[in-house]
Amino acid sequence: MGALPMCGIVGLYLKDTKLEPQLGSLTSEMLATMCERGPDSAGFAVYGAAVEGELKITVQSADPAADFPALAMAVEAEYGRPVRIDERATHAVVHVPADALGTVKNVVSQHCPTIRIMGIGEAIEIYKEVGLPTAVASRFALSEMSGTHAIGHTRMATESAVTTSGAHPFSTGLDQCLVHNGSLSNHHNLRRVLHREGMSFQTDNDSEVAAGYLSWRMQQGLNLQQALEKSLDDLDGFFTFVVGTKTGFAVLRDPIACKPAVLAETDSYVAFGSEYRALAGLPGIEDAKVWEPEPATVYFWGR
């Protein structure tokens, strides 16, 4: 399970497009300050440039040298055209036309048993790995990435194994991701409900259930803000969530609000940190509006 009494969350949503080339470096610095809160593993989602009609499929393998070339060949054989694969350590982003998604999913499930799909979307790329957050960030060269918004997580595992798949963020829908600090108490039941509704999960983690719940609500036609408001009725437990969609960024704390959270906003960005240390290095933080998000209140920014 993912009952996580510590853990660190960071999030950065840029309003000023001039900052976009710095998204990765700013996020990387924020993530580094949260090492002490979660030294076991780390992960992040970066929303980068989208190409109309194209999807980015982030995949992960413990044996990238063998798996990724094999995946490229198998996809090309099935799809009939070569696809671009950008490798970063244990992860790779497969760039495909939207109509090739089914082919890639089939290839992975039938021919690449050791490859896992971490996230799919027009903008999102997801990287997560076991290790100290600074090491994870440098392994994937986070500081070189650009984009519009990013969400990161440092994990201190207490109730389940330290594994790549147990690391956050969790992505359960196109361009969607969620990071969670806390523990849900009704996730077993909710998982059964969501199974019946056709949702599937890759892990036993409670946070993945929360991500799946929001994806399910958004499939029903709710926007992210509405889905989060609904979650206050349906999720039981402790949580601070930071959630990303292709164009949106949201924060929600449970009504008890034990899990720490600080928000900062300037004309240039909105930033989230589990504590102020994560925000202290941001440009213009001295003049930012800094506040603690209220319990049971959805905070949402979107373009």
Place this chain on the structure above:
Amino acid sequence: MPTLDLALSSLRDLNGALQTHTDGSNDTAFEVLNPRGQHAVAVGVNAPVTIDVRGSVGYYCGGMNQQARITVHGSAGPGVGENMMSGTVTVRGDASQYAGATGRGGLLVIDGNASSRCGISMKGIDIVVRGNVGHMSAFMAQAGNLVVLGNAGEALGDSIYEARLFVRGDVTSLGADCIEKDMRPEHHEALARLLDDAGITGVATTEFRRYGSARRLYTFNIDNADAY
């Protein structure tokens, strides 16, 4: 006045210098620069010194304080002034969760808002908040005074013992066994002194309501023996 720059020296050096301060030392005022949200800034000080922290701090700033007058020129993270014994801790900005928790004495002043659980289990500390306090403030408060010039969130004073709560604004709801009580002359006097200590002027004690324990929860009643 010694200046301790946390960008240049470690937190351990800072707290070591403050905690080993002895009576009769010529240094009676310290300035702390670049706290950048670090935890445990100026904890465990036991000397009548003045400490000005220039910037925002993380968890537990001024915890266990005795005698020192600590001012945070910024906001404070969770547990500011936790378990303080005496002295004064002032936060110019906002304070996060459980400000002044379990405090035994001294004065904690928060110029901005305090979030949830302000004064939880307070045991004699006085806390004055110019802004609002969040939910579950003064939870299981045992002794001392909590003064709130703004509003209080849900379940104020839940399971309270003998602390006194003064709120000028609205109270979203009172917790179990917490009730409104009359403001008698001695309460006006005590409140006036607290406002004065916190440097607050232009606010009349008649603008406040007093809350405290109904004493039905924490006192043993033989008629309830079956319920235990």
